[in-house]
Amino acid sequence: MFKPSLGNWIVVEKIEVSVGPPLAFLRGDSNRDNVLNISDPINTLGFLFQGNPAVLKCQDAADANDDGKVDFSDALFTLTYLFNTNPATPAIPPPFPAAGADPTPDSLGCNL
Numbered sequence: 001m002f003k004p005s006l007g008n009w010i011v012v013e014k015i016e017v018s019v020g021p022p023l024a025f026l027r028g029d030s031n032r033d034n035v036l037n038i039s040d041p042i043n044t045l046g047f048l049f050q051g052n053p054a055v056l057k058c059q060d061a062a063d064a065n066d067d068g069k070v071d072f073s074d075a076l077f078t079l080t081y082l083f084n085t086n087p088a089t090p091a092i093p094p095p096f097p098a099a100g101a102d103p104t105p106d107s108l109g110c111n112l
């Protein structure tokens with residue numbers, strides 16, 4: 001039978017991790033100013049093609065079409081929503097128009 005030697009090791013018997021509620025964000029609000037406007041797709045395009053900003057504060061928010069990725073289609077989706085007057089234009093998926101948690105789990109994150 002394996003009998004571990006404690007030597008210089010510290011045995012941790014219990015680790016408690018506190019996980020708070022998911023961060024609230026506004027879908028499409030790439031620059032995190034709590035408003036969806038043309039500055040948001042510009043921010044996403046700057047991130048994608050100019051490295052400015054180098055890091056998005058909330059990739060979940062920048063994922064305007066909620067497909068689990070941040071790419072050019074998110075900027076295009078937001079621009080279409082903002083400027084296309086056709087009533088058939090797809091709406092921004094929730095959380096929008098009020099901030100909230102992402103209802104569709106994905107690997108994107110959101111920082112304060």
Ligand SMILES: [Ca+2]
Pocket residue numbers: 028029030031032033034035036037039040
């Ligand atoms: Ca914004």
Ligand SMILES: [Ca+2]
Pocket residue numbers: 062063064065066067068069070071073074
């Ligand atoms: Ca996307």
Ligand SMILES: [Ca+2]
Pocket residue numbers: 066067068102103104105106
């Ligand atoms: Ca999602």
